[in-house]
Amino acid sequence: MRDSHRDAAAAMIEKARETGGTPIVRSFFDEPTFTATHVVHDPATRKAAIIDSVLDFDQPSGRTSHQSADAIIAYVRAEGLTVEWQIETHAHADHLSAAPYLREKLGGRLAIGRHIKSVQRVFGEIFNEDDRFVRDGSQFDRLMDDGETFELGEIDAMVLHTPGHTPACMAWIIGDALFTGDTLFMPDYGTARADFPGGDARTLYRSIHRLLALPAETRVFLCHDYKAPGRDTYAWETTIAAERAANVHVHDGVGEDDFVAMREARDKTLSMPRLILPSIQVNMRGGHLPDPESNGTRYLKLPLDIL
Template sequence: MSCFISPSRSKSSPEVAGFYETRTGSIQYVVADVHSKRCAIIDPVLDFDPRSGNVATRSADELLAYVDLNGYSIDWVLDTHPHADHLSAASYIKEKTGSPTAIGEKIVAVQKLWKGLYNLADDFPADGSQWDRLFADGERFAIGGLNVEVMFTPGHTLASIAYVVDDAAFVHDTLLMPDSGTARADFPGGSAAVLWQSIQRIMSLPDGTRLFVGHDYMPGGRAAAFQSTVGEQRASNIHLTGASSQDEFVQLRDARDRQLPMPNLILHALQVNIRGGRLPEPEVDGRSYLKIPLNALPEASWAD
């Protein structure tokens, strides 16, 4: 797993370390106030091999090793949304460090949706109680001396949010690097029109705002990348320059989504991620089992 560093620009600006997880193309972040030595971890990955069913914590342990190396203390473990392409390690990091977990309050709607798709028992709490805090749109909190604002950015999922930390915004799948475009919007609860509106909120930030994405698939074989700016996205994002209105964007995004297979891990990941990164409770033999609903997602999403 490779690591990228984006240094702080001022005392109120965070230092950002991005950790690229190659198996899923995911980028995890340690966001630090270097003056107070406080930090947050955003979107940590729990390693999972669907062929063997094995779960490991190598990626999360690298984050913790980086935190220890720099003498940081963890204020928060933050999810931007319930991921469809990897399992969240938020629960593991909380277990190891005692740090509180948080996500946007719309996670409750996603839990209710997927509780039905998985036919989970009545005792599964679809109330967000798996996290220590549920953020509202516009809510503010702190990472050490850094001020953070929560920005709701639905469209990719019902519960997607961005964290704006001074001159840095963690937008995860809403925007990708400019040469990759934008997030898909065809998951249950997704909407290309709503995604367009969320992108406009992000584009209203100052041009120099650093934007940190949650995935990179290295188009054209280039090296993995994780940072752009609002100005760069506005000028060269292939989906924003190709669509001058919401209607044009919806047509472009819907056409693109019809060509995409569902992520390999979507049915594995969501049942863990709506639990805040916890595996299903062990059964009588002491082993946890994942549940795969058949014919739950559109047939059109099959890969050729």
């Protein structure tokens, strides 16, 4: 079946490479959560987007802080960038978003895929949220649809819906750069798990192959890295060609049924992410912490025997 949105994304990437409309990407790696935050900007206009930011969170004490976000702020100001977008590839289960803090300090519209509403519905029930937690995505400034386009300065950009890891996962394409969120990892590490509520290994395989059909030279920026066995350094940038040739889970020749069998068997061996319960509660709110209670203190719930 023809995928018109994917084909349009491929054409946009090719045009960016031919015309020199390629963005500059500076990445910040948070080792405690193994998360790469990307600041991408148009060199002509200095317009920028921040993708998958991290709010520092010490779980034993329940304290939040802003060292990671402040490093991004310092970089943006030093480079004279104007932030137009605060982007989330999905509602993360392994770190808290710093998007509201960064928006307060630097500006920018907060964007995520439209299917965040289904994540809000599912986890709103899991956490037994009352009616104060609305499930319509209004915590975000813009909900993006599959194939929707926008601009970063003079650079064309587009989003592709890539469900499987979560229902709301979106890949963001800015010029010749692809930001996959958790859908893909470095070739020597593989792919994301698909066992969270709303996840599905078969859907993930098909989403990944949407991305692998993009031009081979496409620069690919990942949200996480865990240093595959035998590799001593963290890495978060690769290419479509490298993923197709060497991804240990989905390289060329791996069929859908084989991938599903591998992914489902592997997921059964994985423990839940350390910060999944606080992360989801915050990130489904667009990075906002829960409202203070009558004593002025904010609380996160710890549901038992759910996940």
